[in-house]
Amino acid sequence: MPDASLPELLKIEKLSAGYGEAQVLFDIDLTLAEGHSLALLGRNGVGKTTLVNSIIGVTRRRGGRIVLAGRDLTAASPEQRAHAGIGWVPQERNIFKSLTVLENLTAVARPGPWDAARVFGMFPRLAERKTNLGNQLSGGEQQMLAIGRALMLNPKLLLLDEPTEGLAPIIVEELLKALKALFREEGLSAIVIEQHARKILELTDETIVLERGRVVLAERSATLIAEPERLEHHLGLAAAA
Amino acid sequence: MTMPVLETRVRQALFASRRWHPAEIVFWCLAFAAFLLFPRNLLLLNEIAILALFALSLDLILGYAGIVSLGHAAFLGMGAYAAGLLAKHVTADPFAGLLAGMGAAGLLGLVTSPLVLRGTDLTRLMITLGVALILYELANSFSTLTGGADGLQGIMMAPVLGLFDFDIFGRTAYLYSLSVLFLLFLIARRVVHSPFGLSLRAIRDNPLRAAASGVPNDRRLAAVYTLAAAYAGAAGALLAQTTQFVSLDVLDFHRSADLMLVLIIGGAGYLYGGLIGAIAFKLLQDLIASFTPQYWMFWIGLFLVLFVLGGREMIHGAVKAAAARFARLGKGAAR
Amino acid sequence: AQEAVKIGLILPMTGPFASTGKQIDAAVKLFLAREGATHGGRKLEVILKDDAGNADATRRLAQELVVNDKVSVLAGFGLTPLAMATAQIATQAKVPEIVMAAATASITEASPYIVRTSFTLPQASEPMAHWAAKNGVKKVFTVVTDYGPGIDAETSFANTFKEAGGTVESVRIPLRNPDFAPFLQRVSEAKPDALFVFVPSGVGAQFMKQFIERGLDKAGVKLIGTGDVVDDDILEGMGDVALGAITTHHYSAAHDSPANKAFVEAFQKANPGMRPNFMAVGGYDGMKLIAKALDATKGDASGDKLIAAMKGASWESVRGPVKIDPDTRDIIQNIYVRKTQKLGSELHNVEFETIKDVKDPVKARK
Amino acid sequence: MSAVLQTFDLSKSFGGITATDHVDFTLAKGARHALIGPNGAGKTTFVNQLTGVLRPSSGRIELMGEDITRLPREARVKRGLARTFQINQLFGTMTPLEMIALVTSERLGRGSHPFRALDRDLELVGQTAEILTRFRIDDIMDRRIATLPYGKQRQIEIAAAFAARPSVLLLDEPAAGVPEAERRDLMQTVAALPDDVSVLLIEHDMDLVFRFATRITVLVNGRVLAEGTPEEMAHDPAVRAAYLGEGAHA
Amino acid sequence: MLTILFDGIAYGMVLFVLGCGLSVTMGLMNFVNLAHGAFAMLGGYVAVLAMQRLGLPFLASLPLAFLAAALVGVVLERLIYRPMYTKSHLDQVMFSIGLVFMAVAGTDWLMGSTQQFIRLPDWLQGRFEVAGIGIGRYRLFVIVVCGLLAVSLQWGFTRTRFGSRLRAAVDDARVARGLGIPVNRLFALTFALGSGLAGLGGALGIELMGLDPTFPLKFMIYFLIVVTVGGTSSITGPFFAAMLLGVADVVGKYLVPQVGAFIIYALMVVLLITRPHGLFARARA
Numbered sequence A: 001m002p003d004a005s006l007p008e009l010l011k012i013e014k015l016s017a018g019y020g021e022a023q024v025l026f027d028i029d030l031t032l033a034e035g036h037s038l039a040l041l042g043r044n045g046v047g048k049t050t051l052v053n054s055i056i057g058v059t060r061r062r063g064g065r066i067v068l069a070g071r072d073l074t075a076a077s078p079e080q081r082a083h084a085g086i087g088w089v090p091q092e093r094n095i096f097k098s099l100t101v102l103e104n105l106t107a108v109a110r111p112g113p114w115d116a117a118r119v120f121g122m123f124p125r126l127a128e129r130k131t132n133l134g135n136q137l138s139g140g141e142q143q144m145l146a147i148g149r150a151l152m153l154n155p156k157l158l159l160l161d162e163p164t165e166g167l168a169p170i171i172v173e174e175l176l177k178a179l180k181a182l183f184r185e186e187g188l189s190a191i192v193i194e195q196h197a198r199k200i201l202e203l204t205d206e207t208i209v210l211e212r213g214r215v216v217l218a219e220r221s222a223t224l225i226a227e228p229e230r231l232e233h234h235l236g237l238a239a240a241a
Numbered sequence B: 001m002t003m004p005v006l007e008t009r010v011r012q013a014l015f016a017s018r019r020w021h022p023a024e025i026v027f028w029c030l031a032f033a034a035f036l037l038f039p040r041n042l043l044l045l046n047e048i049a050i051l052a053l054f055a056l057s058l059d060l061i062l063g064y065a066g067i068v069s070l071g072h073a074a075f076l077g078m079g080a081y082a083a084g085l086l087a088k089h090v091t092a093d094p095f096a097g098l099l100a101g102m103g104a105a106g107l108l109g110l111v112t113s114p115l116v117l118r119g120t121d122l123t124r125l126m127i128t129l130g131v132a133l134i135l136y137e138l139a140n141s142f143s144t145l146t147g148g149a150d151g152l153q154g155i156m157m158a159p160v161l162g163l164f165d166f167d168i169f170g171r172t173a174y175l176y177s178l179s180v181l182f183l184l185f186l187i188a189r190r191v192v193h194s195p196f197g198l199s200l201r202a203i204r205d206n207p208l209r210a211a212a213s214g215v216p217n218d219r220r221l222a223a224v225y226t227l228a229a230a231y232a233g234a235a236g237a238l239l240a241q242t243t244q245f246v247s248l249d250v251l252d253f254h255r256s257a258d259l260m261l262v263l264i265i266g267g268a269g270y271l272y273g274g275l276i277g278a279i280a281f282k283l284l285q286d287l288i289a290s291f292t293p294q295y296w297m298f299w300i301g302l303f304l305v306l307f308v309l310g311g312r313e314m315i316h317g318a319v320k321a322a323a324a325r326f327a328r329l330g331k332g333a334a335r
Numbered sequence C: 001a002q003e004a005v006k007i008g009l010i011l012p013m014t015g016p017f018a019s020t021g022k023q024i025d026a027a028v029k030l031f032l033a034r035e036g037a038t039h040g041g042r043k044l045e046v047i048l049k050d051d052a053g054n055a056d057a058t059r060r061l062a063q064e065l066v067v068n069d070k071v072s073v074l075a076g077f078g079l080t081p082l083a084m085a086t087a088q089i090a091t092q093a094k095v096p097e098i099v100m101a102a103a104t105a106s107i108t109e110a111s112p113y114i115v116r117t118s119f120t121l122p123q124a125s126e127p128m129a130h131w132a133a134k135n136g137v138k139k140v141f142t143v144v145t146d147y148g149p150g151i152d153a154e155t156s157f158a159n160t161f162k163e164a165g166g167t168v169e170s171v172r173i174p175l176r177n178p179d180f181a182p183f184l185q186r187v188s189e190a191k192p193d194a195l196f197v198f199v200p201s202g203v204g205a206q207f208m209k210q211f212i213e214r215g216l217d218k219a220g221v222k223l224i225g226t227g228d229v230v231d232d233d234i235l236e237g238m239g240d241v242a243l244g245a246i247t248t249h250h251y252s253a254a255h256d257s258p259a260n261k262a263f264v265e266a267f268q269k270a271n272p273g274m275r276p277n278f279m280a281v282g283g284y285d286g287m288k289l290i291a292k293a294l295d296a297t298k299g300d301a302s303g304d305k306l307i308a309a310m311k312g313a314s315w316e317s318v319r320g321p322v323k324i325d326p327d328t329r330d331i332i333q334n335i336y337v338r339k340t341q342k343l344g345s346e347l348h349n350v351e352f353e354t355i356k357d358v359k360d361p362v363k364a365r366k
Numbered sequence D: 001m002s003a004v005l006q007t008f009d010l011s012k013s014f015g016g017i018t019a020t021d022h023v024d025f026t027l028a029k030g031a032r033h034a035l036i037g038p039n040g041a042g043k044t045t046f047v048n049q050l051t052g053v054l055r056p057s058s059g060r061i062e063l064m065g066e067d068i069t070r071l072p073r074e075a076r077v078k079r080g081l082a083r084t085f086q087i088n089q090l091f092g093t094m095t096p097l098e099m100i101a102l103v104t105s106e107r108l109g110r111g112s113h114p115f116r117a118l119d120r121d122l123e124l125v126g127q128t129a130e131i132l133t134r135f136r137i138d139d140i141m142d143r144r145i146a147t148l149p150y151g152k153q154r155q156i157e158i159a160a161a162f163a164a165r166p167s168v169l170l171l172d173e174p175a176a177g178v179p180e181a182e183r184r185d186l187m188q189t190v191a192a193l194p195d196d197v198s199v200l201l202i203e204h205d206m207d208l209v210f211r212f213a214t215r216i217t218v219l220v221n222g223r224v225l226a227e228g229t230p231e232e233m234a235h236d237p238a239v240r241a242a243y244l245g246e247g248a249h250a
Numbered sequence E: 001m002l003t004i005l006f007d008g009i010a011y012g013m014v015l016f017v018l019g020c021g022l023s024v025t026m027g028l029m030n031f032v033n034l035a036h037g038a039f040a041m042l043g044g045y046v047a048v049l050a051m052q053r054l055g056l057p058f059l060a061s062l063p064l065a066f067l068a069a070a071l072v073g074v075v076l077e078r079l080i081y082r083p084m085y086t087k088s089h090l091d092q093v094m095f096s097i098g099l100v101f102m103a104v105a106g107t108d109w110l111m112g113s114t115q116q117f118i119r120l121p122d123w124l125q126g127r128f129e130v131a132g133i134g135i136g137r138y139r140l141f142v143i144v145v146c147g148l149l150a151v152s153l154q155w156g157f158t159r160t161r162f163g164s165r166l167r168a169a170v171d172d173a174r175v176a177r178g179l180g181i182p183v184n185r186l187f188a189l190t191f192a193l194g195s196g197l198a199g200l201g202g203a204l205g206i207e208l209m210g211l212d213p214t215f216p217l218k219f220m221i222y223f224l225i226v227v228t229v230g231g232t233s234s235i236t237g238p239f240f241a242a243m244l245l246g247v248a249d250v251v252g253k254y255l256v257p258q259v260g261a262f263i264i265y266a267l268m269v270v271l272l273i274t275r276p277h278g279l280f281a282r283a284r285a
């Protein structure tokens, strides 16, 4: 459970949200300490993406509060939230198709250690495709660009929605290594959604599991690595394996 | 589910989409009853019927195949001139004229169809517009044939079926136009519920997948474009025959633009949109214009703006609700 | 009292020809105000409809006016096709159709019930050709808009002028044409003595401006034409570019007669900011004609009686003496040669020569 | 085993980028073949050329011995080449029933028929029903496709491709975005396809690839790096270095 | 011949200025705003009133036309345009045609249906000759102003971050906001710019094309031709399209007046068939 010694970065209280008339999330409570990262697990359609989208503010909120680094963002617009320090990698990638790779990065850039050169260092493939338009990229290249784009905001909190989807195994390996370094060495916080739990438990400090829009399990990731049967119970054998 | 059960369900589901809805029957009964109900407005009704046929034509390509056009007047004009010229120089028989109008416009549609196969909505809008404008200028240039800006004079129509003369009250005109509309509507209804119609919807929804499913997109689009052109040609022929006059105006840009409005007001893609739109548009225009002949445009404009800003769902919702109520009534009666 | 006589007035009140409709509508209202609404013992009731310049709308409105409103007279008709589209109805219903604006010569031949109180283009163009030939012009370049009236003007001018021994070159401008540069450039290269122009009155100003901009006036090219280019309605706005244009027409707001002065004054009082032009006069005289016919029939508004009464009717119009030709039902009137000049601070077409009692030359020749 | 689909020297370049580079490839009859490779290796581009979405810069494609390099897309489908898309390409406003009926009607050559009623066509009805059961989408057959959950849509994507009764089926990341649990169902469906259908699978999920494929081709930078049995590929050092990485199955 | 070429270029420039505002809203914001001509008309009338009623000089009335149209643009954007962004193109067409109708009838009511004119300052009137080419002063003025405008717009949209952020916002407004791009502000600004340019074009165009209440309808086709032929992905596209069409139209009418009316339409159809995404469309996948 959250480490009381570290200052709080994100605090979510009784958050309910959905799309249009449909409510997807019910009374979510969540706290994340600065420098910590969180694995967000759950079966298909339980509302993982909806939770991440509600943090950035593109869903319909029906109640609850969101506080980032002491600042109440409940009523803030998505762009204000982004400015407050949230970087978002949407599930569908949503690369800007009429911008080049480079423009996709610079259009959202905010000052900080991450710039285009550093992103290209992380994904050399993107550097080779610098002048391709967003819709002239392979599926995996788009995924890399989406991650790089979020980093360009130099966020305090990174929201990664299935970041390894569609990536070659070797790239996945490298990406996970890079993320680990970011979390451990640069103290970046993140919320990571992943279908394959085992890939990210090592990477994160804490884990929550959603079921039908509610939190059903909140635990330290290390504990879950040690006790895999607890995850299995919620996710089914496959994912926890 | 066992196979035979499933097959029956599949058949039923496929049948459901083409079954006659009670509201449809009521609609057509009312259309014919209007002849008796509004004897003073037959001329307006005739115009509505013709506009409805014209809109039905656009619905075939826009609502079912996703081809936008801002030059549909080209086919209206082609049909009108063909029918008018035929009546003037060859035979005054209305049906011959109708066929000539449809044939000429259909041919034009076939010839110009390669132009609309590719490109975005915007390019299609402009290409069709361009074709219509070129046709307009051609009709103006060949004034010895078309009468140019003075219009095609001296069309005299023979009685419909040799029996019903076109009278000044528009009795024959309305019944004739409405019957042609109804007949062509029946054909259109068949077509959109056929395998051909289904493939059009497929192309509209997703041309990439349609091609990957074995649909020859280009040929189907050309076919429906030609068919729609023939329909517009029929509308043109009716216009020429019932007004016994053709002017360059039939080819004008505002015809195509108004048509678009008509179809959007009524809603595209369910065949009745154009008909309902035509009724709404003409009545509204007539009503407002009789109040304020000088500034009616303002009120039509305001209507359009409000309609899009909020009223569209309302009106379409109301239409659906009314249809549903009829359906319930119909079922009640059947029971 | 007897029932009112209804007049169906169909005009383009919206669209590109709205100004025509407005002039006529204003003139018709002015007529009723000045000369009373009761004639031949019957009250005149005008029903105004807008056809926006669309022929099939005109036709339907005419039909409805006849069938539903039982009008005794149809009037208005801003453009040739609009008048033509209605001809059949006039014939079928035996209702007089008073053409107050449209100017193609052949209109009155479309139905025996059509009577015209405006003018025909040949009527205005031929005198121009005569005048030009007499005043030392040898070579003319004609520039007309490519549609019925333009072609009418071109042919009648060119034929007459050639007969008088001149040479003519011609070019036609498409209906939708925002820039006149290419046509004026041809004129400037041909170096004619005069440029004869006919364009619909709305674009006249544009034409004149470019004529001056291209320096054709300085190159010694005279600008001549029918009165349409220097339409009184917009003359003031054209500014000095219009100065010096020589035109022939049947009406100018500056026509020098007490009757006209009173008319212009009353018109401007009722419609601030507007100056009556030849459309207004066509409308005013159209009403006059109807009133006179009713007087003659003692209130009998049946079509044949009215038409019979209209044939040969004559009166002193604000444009000068006019008469309805009993054979052609077209108007016989004076055509004036005018020069555009400043009168005080205002621009006007000042008449300086009169050709009396001009019939429509096309029909006169037949 | 005889070849059903072959490419010779197939190349495609976008401006300066060569996405597929002289690829010679053979798909055997009845094969369960997987195509893997790093991101941007040219896999999707390759499939797009096979199906006619992209026109090759050079090279030749043969389907059952016939040159189809320049045939339009729908003609290839008629000759037995069907595909699924990496990103769903469905008819959003139709129901699954209508979508399958459409593919079936095109295959039966009914598509240009303007007057026949769909429900009167017993052959069409029968075959449509058969596909609906085979892919277990009969329970949702009259809901609008756009409103269905992603996993179902994925299944419809494959069902629609299969409804064309292809002799060669190309599957571009069919399991992407499909949950673990449903993934196996999906692959079982594919594995259970009749033997005479040859399948080419593109996938980044190595569990699936190794479970499904009997032969694997590895594409890197537009070129064929290696080809062989799953066993051989898993141990090939070049493949491990370029694609599988260290943590891969042995 | 060169004179006529010059005339063609000037005509093309006017087309460009009238159309480029539309390529801004339609191309960059993906909003089909047929009411564009109404903003141009507004600019035109503002210039006319400023000169006639307030006695302002011509040059001062130009920025005024720009500002007035931009201001009205912003207000309308806030009030009624915004909900339209997410609607279909057909809805947008209908909505903006409605606005055009209202503008046409409203202007007619306020200002009357007659043509409006302005008086140019003396230094812009007449023409001079250079090497046998007759050059109209006003046409030259238009060419210079529009040329500068074209260059700065092209630079603004492709080379600046403003441009790429705007395109991002158009591609996917939801995600753009989530990544910190102030979509609403960008759109309002862009809309103002587009409307302002229309207003400026309207004011510049009075002298060459006239001004009356039917202006937005009369010239709608020309704006659309320029924008579609030019493509919606850049400013250079519409610029060269306007030039090409202007020159072809003028030169064609000069050489073969008999087919004058067809040239511009035929050229448009041919260009659109060969380059369906516009003259300079970037390659698409």
Ligand SMILES: Nc1ncnc2c1ncn2[C@@H]1O[C@H](COP(=O)(O)OP(=O)(O)OP(=O)(O)O)[C@@H](O)[C@H]1O
Binding pocket: A019, A020, A022, A024, A042, A043, A044, A045, A046, A047, A048, A049, A050, A051, A091, D149, D150
């Ligand atoms: N735009 C939307 N409108 C309406 N309902 C939606 C929308 N997006 C998602 N939903 C519904 O909300 C629920 C939660 O979806 P969400 O995408 O948050 O799940 P998830 O846990 O991220 O699933 P996955 O593993 O498939 O990404 C699902 O039932 C889904 O159908």
Ligand SMILES: Nc1ncnc2c1ncn2[C@@H]1O[C@H](COP(=O)(O)OP(=O)(O)OP(=O)(O)O)[C@@H](O)[C@H]1O
Binding pocket: A129, A132, A135, A136, A137, A138, A139, A140, A141, A166, D014, D015, D017, D018, D019, D037, D038, D039, D040, D041, D042, D043, D044, D045, D046, E284, E285
């Ligand atoms: N239209 C295009 N223009 C320019 N380059 C393109 C275009 N389409 C694809 N590419 C490039 O071609 C290369 C091959 O792309 P392709 O989509 O075939 O890769 P892939 O093997 O399917 O990758 P992934 O596994 O990531 O989906 C990529 O580097 C991509 O950037």
Ligand SMILES: [Mg+2]
Binding pocket: A048, A049, A050, A091, A161
């Ligand atoms: Mg998700």
Ligand SMILES: [Mg+2]
Binding pocket: A138, A139, A140, D043, D044, D045, D086
């Ligand atoms: Mg791919």
